[in-house]
Amino acid sequence: MLAEPPQARPLCVLVEQLHATLGRFSLALSLARDALAWLDAHGRIIWCNRAFDRLAGVDHTALLGEPVTELLVLERDGHPVTGELHPAVRILAEVDELLENYDATIGDRRAVLEVYGRRGRIEGQPAAVLVIQDVTERERARAELSTANTRLASANQELEAFSYSVSHDLRAPLRAINGFSQVLLEDYGTVLDATGKDYLQRVRKAAQNMGKLIDDLLRLSRVTRADLAWTTVDLSAAARESVRELAASTPERSVDVEIPDGLAACGDARLLGVALQNLLDNAWKFTSKTTNARIEVGVADENGERTFFVRDNGAGFDEAYADKMFGAFQRLHAADEFPGTGIGLAIVRRIIHRHGGRIWATGALDTGATLHFTLPTDGECRT
Template sequence: MRDNTEQKQAEAALIKEKEEVEKRTHQLQIYINELEAFAYSVSHDLRTPLRSIDGFSQMLFEHYNDKLDDEGKSYLQRVRSASQRMAELIDDLINLSRVTRSEMHYETVDLSALARTITMELQQSQPERDVEFTIAPGLVAKGDAHLLRVALKNLLDNAWKFSRKQASAGIKFGYAETNGQPAYFVRDNGVGFDMAYANKLFGAFQRLHAPDEFEGSGIGLATVQRIIHRHGGKIWAESAVGQGATFYFTL
């Protein structure tokens, strides 16, 4: 009788604890949604004044160019560059928010076909570059086609960008087993990075290279991670300085 009573008390305690965890999880999700909605709203509202700053700066440069000395022209160009840079950051922040907020539609997605389309676009953007693409055939996954394209494009864009200093660059998209776990991967033979800073890779606005060396806002990998997490997967990277990088992800 005593054992039965203790068992019921333990079960009741577990149920209560589970309900408390679910309640806190629900509240946390509400806070996250509100924060993302706020970030989206603020970012969207900042676009208009930035366009005005850039637009009027351009008008000053075009119509009052002869009245400005070299120093004045330099200052004005800095204003334009800064406003354009901020506009790019805002666009990236809005896109990051959309990735989290958008409704998902699951279907069978041909990742190999997506990769071929994206790499073709990259080659057309800089036809003078010598880059060898290797795309494994027949790679498919269940997921949201739009979001998976965004994720794959960000990964391939990064591989393209960080391998541009190579006389003969190589970029691969495939499927392999790593540490006993099957995963998709994007690999390049570019500049790579120090694994000591790997924990910063997927943070928003985190950069491992100087802006004057490689352009970008530092939002791309944060976007990729959110997409992969929304699909119930995970993403990680392996690299060494000067030896390229490989990004693995599961879905």
């Protein structure tokens, strides 16, 4: 059955439908959270909603026909905004549109109001509409964020100063300890007995370990502060380069390493290279006492999320302590069993987090470990 054309409907029905539509619009505007007001050419209120009533603190019937400049008392920098500076006057006389923040007193509290104004016409006469939103909480949050950013910048400056002190002031005494202990061994070695020589070797080893720890701390600091240069990173190539360096450093070892082609992600090439280097160095170290050592780098779909992994069949770990693996100076194995400073995985975690990814570990003692991590895809690379 064909619908009846509008022209055939009784005029009274169309009028009723029009009134119903206007009623719905009026109800929606009256219930809106933002304060709305229509002004005539002289800045008097033609219509306003309930939110404007509450803002002005005046009964609705008393608002109509009143100058909005007397009802909407605004301030800026502690001074009243009156006369030609009032946004209602400016929108009717100077500008077609404006969006500005003002201070105001609403009841017994201070507030920040965002005032939007636009010039228009009603029944052929100049008019304007004002939309006013209470943005006090937003501006308070913005101010708190600005304060937090300022404190963060100050903390970063202090961190840079500390890093400089570590890299220069602490290295000098370490060099002296290493140097003089070596001189003692070379020039007075014949005078020292076995116990004395052992003590000197321990001093040298402790100084060297301290030097490595300082290097790792500085690397951790640089990872935190470095700017990211986003690009598509060939993770397969980066992993292979790290394995070549590890194999060259321990030519006596034979490790079966599997790295497929086509592993790619979006991120900072240098930092992701550092992350892979640390992950592979970790796997290389913990397979050092494993017969038929094997390391695998790959990617898998885990619950619909593309997840990279570095897996080994080395010493493994107790999963009850998995969260501790990524903390600075945290060790799940004795230092004399597997040497290291305990910083490597902390560096990896910071790099992955800076890229918006996640990292976690699974494994078991004497079985091996898998380090899982997520990164933005190469198709999501930022410019």
